[in-house]
Amino acid sequence: MSTAPLQQKNRRIAILFAVVALGMLGLGYAAVPLYQMFCSVTGFGGTTQRATQGDADLASRFARSAGGTDISVRFDANVERGMPWDFAPVQVKDTVTIGQRDMAIFTARNNSDRPITGTATFNVEPEQTGAYFNKVQCFCFTEQTLQPGQQVRMPVLYYIDPAILDDENAKDVEQITLSYTFHEAEDPTS
Structure with a gap:
């Protein structure tokens, strides 16, 4: 297997992990307002x-x-x-x-x-x-x-x-x- 397809595959995996990490970071910031909204709607x-x-x-x-x-x-x-x-x-x-x-x-x-x-x-x-x-x-x-x-x-x-x-x-x-x-x-x- 040549190195070009392997590097391309690694790059896709790195981009996928970066997107997942950014998504988790965004959810971390959104957690408090989302929780407050949930509590106010449900009385939780x-x-x-x-x-x-x-x-x-x-x-x-x-x-x-x-x-x-x-x-x-x-x-x-x-x-x-x-x-x-x-x-x-x-x-x-x-x-x-x-x-x-x-x-x-x-x-x-x-x-x-x-x-x-x-x-x-x-x-x-x-x-x-x-x-x-x-x-x-x-x-x-x-x-x-x-x-x-x-x-x-x-x-x-x-x-x-x-x-x-x-x-x-x-x-x-x-x-x-x-x-x-x-x-x-x-x-x-x-």
Whole structure:
């Protein structure tokens, strides 16, 4: 066998491996956004759903016609280590009717001498209920900037989707915990 066909074969294999390596690198960079998209669509890992006012109205009509089943919702609030904010729910626990809109209020106070912009991450426990916990309005949808010493009240308008009653893994859940953690937002200028 001459060396020309062997070199051509080696070159094809090298190009194939380079394409595979670049593809794997691309998937590595795309993994985080793809995972976040997957979680937001499916509720995986306790990720809550984002709902419209129309979705909430439809769930509310269903809840009234179904007679109403109540569930307990517990609210948890944290700040990352070193962030000089106080952050807490006004009411730690509430009993809500599945399908009915409800509102939770959180307070945040900037204890520093400088403006701080924070962003909230959130999850729901138990995990299997994340697909049914729908937020219509939430402070977690945008960054929050608090001036030195400023205290604000931040509402969350939400409902529990009545479909939770048909899910074998979630229908017997008696309490859902909605947990937030505020992180200082990255400074885009640095």
